[in-house]
Amino acid sequence: MSSLSIGQFFPGNSPIHQLDARIKIISYLILLAAAATASGPLQYAWIVSIILIVVSLSKLPQKILLGSFRGIWCFFAVLFFMNAFFFDGSGVIWSWWIFHLTIAGIWQGVNVVLRIFLIFLLSNVLTGTTAPIEAANALGSLLKPLKFFHLPVEEAAMMISIAFRFIPTLSKEAQAIQKAQMARGAGFESRQLKEKAASVLPLVLPLFLSAFRHADALSSAMEARCYQNASRRTHWKQKSLAPSDCLVLAGCAAICTAQFFLPKL
Amino acid sequence: MRKMSHIKKSVITALCIALCVVLPLAFHAIPDGGTIYSPMHIPVLLCGLICGAPFGLFCGLTGPLLSSLITQMPPMAYLPPMMIELASYGCISGLVLQVVHTGKRTADLYISLIIAMMSGRVISGIVKALIFSAGHYSIAMWVTGYFVTSLPGMIIQLILIPILVLALEKSHLIPVCRKKQTE
Numbered sequence: 001m002s003s004l005s006i007g008q009f010f011p012g013n014s015p016i017h018q019l020d021a022r023i024k025i026i027s028y029l030i031l032l033a034a035a036a037t038a039s040g041p042l043q044y045a046w047i048v049s050i051i052l053i054v055v056s057l058s059k060l061p062q063k064i065l066l067g068s069f070r071g072i073w074c075f076f077a078v079l080f081f082m083n084a085f086f087f088d089g090s091g092v093i094w095s096w097w098i099f100h101l102t103i104a105g106i107w108q109g110v111n112v113v114l115r116i117f118l119i120f121l122l123s124n125v126l127t128g129t130t131a132p133i134e135a136a137n138a139l140g141s142l143l144k145p146l147k148f149f150h151l152p153v154e155e156a157a158m159m160i161s162i163a164f165r166f167i168p169t170l171s172k173e174a175q176a177i178q179k180a181q182m183a184r185g186a187g188f189e190s191r192q193l194k195e196k197a198a199s200v201l202p203l204v205l206p207l208f209l210s211a212f213r214h215a216d217a218l219s220s221a222m223e224a225r226c227y228q229n230a231s232r233r234t235h236w237k238q239k240s241l242a243p244s245d246c247l248v249l250a251g252c253a254a255i256c257t258a259q260f261f262l263p264k265l
Numbered sequence: 266m267r268k269m270s271h272i273k274k275s276v277i278t279a280l281c282i283a284l285c286v287v288l289p290l291a292f293h294a295i296p297d298g299g300t301i302y303s304p305m306h307i308p309v310l311l312c313g314l315i316c317g318a319p320f321g322l323f324c325g326l327t328g329p330l331l332s333s334l335i336t337q338m339p340p341m342a343y344l345p346p347m348m349i350e351l352a353s354y355g356c357i358s359g360l361v362l363q364v365v366h367t368g369k370r371t372a373d374l375y376i377s378l379i380i381a382m383m384s385g386r387v388i389s390g391i392v393k394a395l396i397f398s399a400g401h402y403s404i405a406m407w408v409t410g411y412f413v414t415s416l417p418g419m420i421i422q423l424i425l426i427p428i429l430v431l432a433l434e435k436s437h438l439i440p441v442c443r444k445k446q447t448e
Contacts, residue, residue, distance in 0.1 A: 127334060135334075159279040160327060166283035167335070174291040200302060200421055203291060208284075208311075208429050212438040215280040219273040227272055 009131050014059040016129045021138035023245040027252040028126045034256045035118040040264035044114060050255050051118055054125060064128045065121065076113050083109035136161040137235075162218070170211055177206050269440050274316040277439075278324050281312035285328025286335055303418035305329060309351045310426055313358035314377060315439055321355025346397050350389035357381040374427040382419060386411040 011017075016024070031051065038047045055065060086098075087105035094101040130138075140157025147153050181202045288304040309328055313321025329347045333339055339347050358381035365376045390407040412419075434441045 132335070155275060156323065156327075159275050159282065159323070160331070162276060162279035163282035163286075163327070163331060166280055167286050170280075170283050170287040171290060174287055178291060200292075201425070204288075204307070204425060205429065205432065207288075207291070209432065209436065209438070211280055211284060212277070212433055215273070215276045216438050219270070219276040222272050222276070223270060 010060055010064050010128045011131075012059055012129070014057060014129065016054065016058040016125065019129075019248060020239060020241055020245045021130050021134040022141055022239075023241065023249050024126060024130055025135070025138055025142060027248060028122055030252040030256050031122055032119060034259050035115060035122065038115070038259065039111070040262075043259055043262050043264060046259055046262055047118065047255075048114075051121060055121060058125045058129050060125065060128045065124050076117070079116070080109040080113050083112055132164045133161055136164055137239075166211075166214070169214065170207070173210055174203075174207050177210075178203060269316070274320050277316055278312055278320040281308035281324045282328050282331060284308035285324070286332045289332065289338055290336065301415075301417045302421050303415050305332065305347075305351065306354060306418065306422055307425060307429075309355045310358050310378060310381060310422065311429060313355035313381065314362055314374065314426070314430055315433070316359070317363070318356045318359030321359040322352050323355075325350075325352035325355035346389055346393050349392050350385050353385040353388040354381050357384050371427055371431070374430055375423070378423060378426055382422070 019027075031047075031054070034047050035051070038044050084105045085101055087102060087108045091103035092100055093103065093106075127135075136157060139160065140153060143151075143153045143156070184202075186199050186202050285305045285308050288308060292302055292304040305328060309321065309325045312324040316324075326348050329339060329344060329351055333344050358377050361377040361380045362373060365373050367373055367376070386407075390402075390411065393407075394402040430439075433439045
């Protein structure tokens with residue numbers, strides 16, 4: 001828990017960092033659709049080269065970009081081998097019992113693994129270059145059309161931004177409570193189910209009580225300052241789209257369209 | 266019940282969303298804590314019981330999403346069914362608590378909790394069988410996934426959540442139920 005970096009955000013001055021968060025989210029979704037629908041070597045070469053350009057422009061360290069892959073490389077390996085050995089297809093290379101290694105299976109495995117890898121990479125670029133608060137505000141702004149259905153979009157955005165602010169405080173508090181209870185002899189490391197269950201109460205009860213104390217103080221402060229309705233509130237920093245933001249959005253749309261016209265081979 | 270202000274409900278919902286991110290991390294200190302105890306269920310059920318159905322629904326939808334974005338737990342592939350499951354817990358616990366009036370606060374809490382936990386599992390199973398794992402999902406998988414593996418988590422939730430609600434009421438961090446005051 002001590003290594004938790006909220007949202008994996010890595011501050012920087014790269015061109016991707018400087019883009020508007022709303023544009024980043026829309027571009028992410030466009031590139032995600034392009035990566036998810038790619039098929040054939042030519043289309044993959046196109047989208048992989050585009051994503052590699054985006055990654056190099058983001059100037060994110062390898063730790064942020066590939067850190068999460070270390071824990072799930074097994075998942076990728078299993079996914080590849082399951083497809084390679086069990087996919088029904090022509091061109092059998094090797095066969096034993098229920099296992100049939102085929103060219104079509106290997107291509108299917110590469111296809112699935114590459115697609116998921118690209119989606120992970122894009123997600124890491126988005127979360128690595130966008131501050132959580134910016135992302136929450138952008139989400140609130142992008143969800144504004146839902147107001148036509150009388151959904152409280154601003155209130156939802158307000159709750160998400162408060163949640164983001166609570167996370168570091170609560171994680172520090174949880175750590176402190178855990179250490180305090182361990183000092184008092186709580187057996188978090190026990191392998192026995194009964195002891196494991198007994199170790200939950202001394203961690204959760206104080207954490208919830210102290211968290212609710214924070215919530216009580218914050219809501220009292222908001223009420224004392226006559227906080228009324230999230231929809232009537234204005235923002236200190238009004239973000240407007242720069243020409244470069246529109247250019248990036250148009251570029252992403254063009255990339256996706258170009259991929260559609262590339263032959264699948 | 267003495268009414269809780271809308272702002273307080275919003276702040277408590279935000280807090281429960283934050284706990285959906287922090288609690289699973291804290292439970293990783295306990296071996297296999299994340300899978301055994303389903304720690305994300307606790308703040309969502311609590312939010313539904315304290316703030317009501319709409320807030321519980323929002324907490325259930327947003328909690329796992331935020332946790333997945335921040336800590337990559339749960340993985341994106343498991344996220345949609347989990348969001349539906351948790352949203353049902355939050356929504357149903359709030360709805361049932363509004364209509365159940367046995368005269369005893371603890372009984373009300375237990376009835377709401379059990380109904381929410383059962384119907385959330387049923388809804389999630391139906392959604393998995395029809396949409397997310399259509400054709401690959403069986404009753405045996407549902408029973409194993411939702412009742413056998415998570416049995417310790419269910420027991421912990423049934424013990425912990427009523428204690429938490431009563432402790433919060435006792436410390437006046439949430440309004441005390443009037444029925445309980447008149448008893």
